[in-house]
Amino acid sequence: MPLSSANRNKIVSRRTVLLGALMALPFPVFVARMYYLQQILGAKYKKLAEQNRVSIRPIRPERGVLFDRLGKVLAKDKPAPRLVIIPEQCDDAQKVLASLQKLIPLSKRSVNDTLEKVKYRAPFTPITITKSLSFNNIAKVELNQPDLQGIDFIDIPLRHYQNGVSTGHLLGYVGRTDDYKKDKAEVKGWSPDFPVGRQGLEKLYEDELGGQPGFVHNETNAVGRPVRELERQEAKKGDDLYLTIDQDLQEFALNQLKNKVGSIVLLNAKTGGILAAVSTPSFDPNEFAEGIDPANWRELLNNSDNPLLNRSFQGTYSPGSTFKLVVAQAALEEGLVKPDEIMNCRGKIKLGNREFNCWKKHGKVDLLDAISGSCDIYFYELAKRLGVNKIANYAHKFGYGERSEIGIPEKSGLVPTTDWKYLTKHERWTTGEDLITGIGQGFLLATPLQMAVMSARIATGMEIKPVLLQKYEDVTRQAVPLEEKYLKLLRQGMFDVVNSRKGTAKNARRKGTVISGKTGTVQVISQRIEEGVDMSDVPLKRRPHGMFVGYAPYDTPQFAVAVVVENGGSGSGAAAPLAANVLKKATEIFG
Amino acid sequence: MIQEILKKTNRLHFGVVFLVVAISIFGFVLLYGAAGGSMYPYVIKQIPRFIIGFILMWGIAIVDIKFWYRYAYVFYILCILLLVAVYFSGHVGMGARRWLDLKIFALQPSELAKIALVMALAKFYHTRSIVAIHSLKNIFLAFTFIGAMFALVVVQPDLGTSLVLVFVGVAIMIASGLSKKLFFWMGGIGLTALPLVWSFLHGYQKKRLLVFLNPEEDPLGAGYHIMQSKIAIGSSDFWGKGFMQGTQSHLEFLPEKHTDFIFTLLTEDFGMFGALMLLLAYALLILFGTFISLKSQSLYAKYTALGATILLFLHVVINISMVMGLMPVVGIPLPFVSYGGTSMMTMLISMGFLLNAYVHRDVNLSGGSGLSSGGRF
Numbered sequence: 001m002p003l004s005s006a007n008r009n010k011i012v013s014r015r016t017v018l019l020g021a022l023m024a025l026p027f028p029v030f031v032a033r034m035y036y037l038q039q040i041l042g043a044k045y046k047k048l049a050e051q052n053r054v055s056i057r058p059i060r061p062e063r064g065v066l067f068d069r070l071g072k073v074l075a076k077d078k079p080a081p082r083l084v085i086i087p088e089q090c091d092d093a094q095k096v097l098a099s100l101q102k103l104i105p106l107s108k109r110s111v112n113d114t115l116e117k118v119k120y121r122a123p124f125t126p127i128t129i130t131k132s133l134s135f136n137n138i139a140k141v142e143l144n145q146p147d148l149q150g151i152d153f154i155d156i157p158l159r160h161y162q163n164g165v166s167t168g169h170l171l172g173y174v175g176r177t178d179d180y181k182k183d184k185a186e187v188k189g190w191s192p193d194f195p196v197g198r199q200g201l202e203k204l205y206e207d208e209l210g211g212q213p214g215f216v217h218n219e220t221n222a223v224g225r226p227v228r229e230l231e232r233q234e235a236k237k238g239d240d241l242y243l244t245i246d247q248d249l250q251e252f253a254l255n256q257l258k259n260k261v262g263s264i265v266l267l268n269a270k271t272g273g274i275l276a277a278v279s280t281p282s283f284d285p286n287e288f289a290e291g292i293d294p295a296n297w298r299e300l301l302n303n304s305d306n307p308l309l310n311r312s313f314q315g316t317y318s319p320g321s322t323f324k325l326v327v328a329q330a331a332l333e334e335g336l337v338k339p340d341e342i343m344n345c346r347g348k349i350k351l352g353n354r355e356f357n358c359w360k361k362h363g364k365v366d367l368l369d370a371i372s373g374s375c376d377i378y379f380y381e382l383a384k385r386l387g388v389n390k391i392a393n394y395a396h397k398f399g400y401g402e403r404s405e406i407g408i409p410e411k412s413g414l415v416p417t418t419d420w421k422y423l424t425k426h427e428r429w430t431t432g433e434d435l436i437t438g439i440g441q442g443f444l445l446a447t448p449l450q451m452a453v454m455s456a457r458i459a460t461g462m463e464i465k466p467v468l469l470q471k472y473e474d475v476t477r478q479a480v481p482l483e484e485k486y487l488k489l490l491r492q493g494m495f496d497v498v499n500s501r502k503g504t505a506k507n508a509r510r511k512g513t514v515i516s517g518k519t520g521t522v523q524v525i526s527q528r529i530e531e532g533v534d535m536s537d538v539p540l541k542r543r544p545h546g547m548f549v550g551y552a553p554y555d556t557p558q559f560a561v562a563v564v565v566e567n568g569g570s571g572s573g574a575a576a577p578l579a580a581n582v583l584k585k586a587t588e589i590f591g
Numbered sequence: 592m593i594q595e596i597l598k599k600t601n602r603l604h605f606g607v608v609f610l611v612v613a614i615s616i617f618g619f620v621l622l623y624g625a626a627g628g629s630m631y632p633y634v635i636k637q638i639p640r641f642i643i644g645f646i647l648m649w650g651i652a653i654v655d656i657k658f659w660y661r662y663a664y665v666f667y668i669l670c671i672l673l674l675v676a677v678y679f680s681g682h683v684g685m686g687a688r689r690w691l692d693l694k695i696f697a698l699q700p701s702e703l704a705k706i707a708l709v710m711a712l713a714k715f716y717h718t719r720s721i722v723a724i725h726s727l728k729n730i731f732l733a734f735t736f737i738g739a740m741f742a743l744v745v746v747q748p749d750l751g752t753s754l755v756l757v758f759v760g761v762a763i764m765i766a767s768g769l770s771k772k773l774f775f776w777m778g779g780i781g782l783t784a785l786p787l788v789w790s791f792l793h794g795y796q797k798k799r800l801l802v803f804l805n806p807e808e809d810p811l812g813a814g815y816h817i818m819q820s821k822i823a824i825g826s827s828d829f830w831g832k833g834f835m836q837g838t839q840s841h842l843e844f845l846p847e848k849h850t851d852f853i854f855t856l857l858t859e860d861f862g863m864f865g866a867l868m869l870l871l872a873y874a875l876l877i878l879f880g881t882f883i884s885l886k887s888q889s890l891y892a893k894y895t896a897l898g899a900t901i902l903l904f905l906h907v908v909i910n911i912s913m914v915m916g917l918m919p920v921v922g923i924p925l926p927f928v929s930y931g932g933t934s935m936m937t938m939l940i941s942m943g944f945l946l947n948a949y950v951h952r953d954v955n956l957s958g959g960s961g962l963s964s965g966g967r968f
Binding site for chain 1: 822823827862866885
């Protein structure tokens with residue numbers, strides 16, 4: 001056939017019809033496919049669609065209550081009202097919000113945010129307008145509620161801390177977890193929206209306090225509104241916990257540290273129960289309940305006094321002269337000194353080219369004089385005889401250099417040894433370092449909690465360990481592995497510190513109880529501030545820290561205390577009176 | 592002049608116009624439902640697009656076919672230049688470089704490319720005799736027409752559109768009367784080249800293909816679309832769950848329910864009945880298109896009419912196959928129904944050229960190896 005144009009026409013038409021036929025092919029396939037999906041597999045897909053229609057809502061468990069030793073509530077879930085708008089209950093959300101704005105202060109932003117949500121959320125879900133409303137404003141809104149279409153209040157349980165600031169560090173706070181999968185992976189049905197303990201005891205006892213979430217399975221209609229409850233399991237409330245804390249003492253201790261930076265730890269000397277543990281500056285955990293305001297958070301973070309640091313457990317300080325008690329016990333037990341050995345304090349001694357000073361010229365002192373007058377020369381000598389390794393050995397027996405068994409975030413402090421220095425600093429230990437360790441300075445570091453534990457161990461001769469829960473207080477304690485006859489001498493020395501004529505803490509005497517203790521003044525800069533200098537002339541941050549450890553009553557020890565006042569000037573001036581006040585208050589409360 | 596316009600308007604294929612309008616209105620209804628019973632935000636934007644596109648379609652239809660014929664290559668070159676421009680300066684949307692920001696509106700040259708390719712190939716085969724088209728040079732040229740555009744679109748990357756370009760190009764080659772042997776060869780080469788193509792695919796494109804083969808394996812990941820779409824279609828029945836009663840679409844289980852997956856929404860709400868109606872409308876449109884091609888005098892008109900019809904067909908079939916789980920997910924919208932300006936414009940413009948062929952069905956184009964002219968080029 002010749003390839004003429006007429007022929008071309010034929011070919012093109014034929015091809016077009018062919019293509020047209022090809023284009024028709026998929027249509028029956030579509031019909032068949034639809035028939036297959038709907039008629040053959042329809043039941044399966046209907047079921048899957050049904051599953052899509054069941055909504056599962058977790059129920060938040062109530063968090064366990066934290067009680068103090070006498071059953072006073074420290075932390076509890078408390079309903080907090082939220083102002084909400086329910087879109088389907090009002091004709092014009094914009095208008096309602098405008099009239100609401102005239103009634104109470106509402107930021108333009110929160111109004112706009114709300115309107116945005118009204119547009120996109122299901123009409124039956126309440127939309128929060130504001131979380132923080134004063135009582136006055138709540139009353140105003142309630143009064144005008146008949147005119148405010150769709151406006152309502154919903155109570156959301158919020159963690160509330162009855163005495164916020166005083167228990168801030170200790171109890172911590174709750175909030176959304178950063179790593180929900182890690183924290184709550186094992187708890188079935190836990191929703192990321194549920195608060196978990198983020199700090200302090202709330203975090204430590206999360207497993208007990210958190211409880212078990214419940215759930216509701218709802219059937220939802222085409223717009224997602226629950227129409228029928230299919231299944232429900234109620235949430236299980238978390239366990240209540242009784243703490244060893246005494247709320248009144250806690251408040252009292254906080255007030256003692258008002259406008260100061262420092263820490264007070266008060267122990268039940270017999271059980272190790274922590275009666276009070278405060279750290280200043282503090283913060284209010286209630287601010288964290290709904291997510292802290294960014295400005296406040298920045299302020300907490302940037303504050304040079306570090307309010308978020310729990311100084312009681314995490315603040316590490318040179319124990320200063322309070323450590324002389326450890327050195328004395330060590331030297332006595334090792335037989336390197338007799339209690340009546342006399343040493344002559346001329347205010348300084350020389351070791352090689354270096355001079356080591358005492359804070360005053362004590363003249364002739366024996367052991368008890370050296371404790372009550374806090375003579376440095378005497379303890380330089382004991383330290384020289386002992387060497388740091390023997391001192392370290394005894395320090396551990398008093399509870400230094402180790403974390404307690406509470407489990408709360410805590411620093412272990414530092415008890416140096418010659419090996420430690422060689423391993424970490426690759427240097428040999430020097431005799432000079434022996435000497436300053438003897439007066440509790442140099443590398444030594446201890447937390448206020450450890451100092452209080454030392455005091456309790458001296459006072460009772462028992463191996464006291466700190467506890468925070470009442471249920472752990474009833475443990476029988478073993479005697480501390482230290483010789484009682486020498487501990488008795490230490491107690492005598494501590495008695496003299498407060499009650500003798502030459503004692504460094506005569507201002508810690510209180511009526512109604514007999515207090516014993518030991519002061520410590522810790523330099524924060526290398527040069528010693530000369531005796532007689534008026535502390536108010538020294539820049540605050542260069543003033544020495546004031547320390548005091550003590551217990552009361554002297555003959556039947558009941559309470560042990562440690563006080564640290566940062567840059568307080570001296571142990572006797574800044575710390576001893578606070579310790580005495582707290583011990584006296586405790587005596588009064590326990591009767 | 593006005594008389595001329597009226598005369599030509601009178602010659603429009605009213606079956607095609609009616610179907611386009613009817614399908615679009617049905618689309619508005621579905622978009623109204625997709626927005627939960629609201630004109631906002633879809634319908635309010637879609638209607639103006641339709642009106643502008645409709646006027647454009649009408650305008651294209653009544654412009655003299657000689658004009659389109661004369662400038663067919665120019666449009667093609669212009670499109671190539673735009674695609675190159677997109678490659679170097681295009682706006683990146685959804686991970687692909689497809690858009691050219693013209694300040695007033697965003698231009699997607701790959702859409703225009705489909706139409707320009709149809710026109711260029713139509714003119715190419717119009718001007719060459721059946722002997723000439725079999726010359727190696729001309730076969731090579733035809734592949735260059737297709738290949739250049741394919742290459743520029745596939746690097747964007749836009750797999751869906753580049754496949755459409757290849758299909759429509761090959762379809763016009765088939766219609767041109769090229770020997771069947773050639774297509775068997777092409778098919779053979781194409782199949783052997785598949786592994787090579789696979790190695791050029793992007794990670795997400797490979798994943799889509801793999802997930803398509805077994806969507807249940809990854810129901811919350813890449814298989815989610817297909818799974819939910821199948822649930823929506825399967826859980827409905829012949830009459831559907833009722834307008835705006837579809838649980839899957841309206842409870843937000845189905846993503847993209849207003850764009851690429853609108854057919855699912857339709858099937859869930861209006862059942863197999865609704866879907867059949869829409870399929871029937873498309874089938875009729877394709878049938879009319881094929882007839883228009885057959886009835887046209889000039890080869891150019893035949894090829895453009897057929898090309899426009901095949902473009903429509905490919906969009907419909909790829910989209911519906913995708914939502915029914917018969918094909919991997921490629922981003923091809925459903926003509927006249929899916930929300931989106933680009934698709935609406937492209938389809939209406941393409942219908943404009945179909946109608947243009949119908950209006951000028953009796954016109955003899957000179958200079959080609961056309962039927963009546965008999966001349967050789």
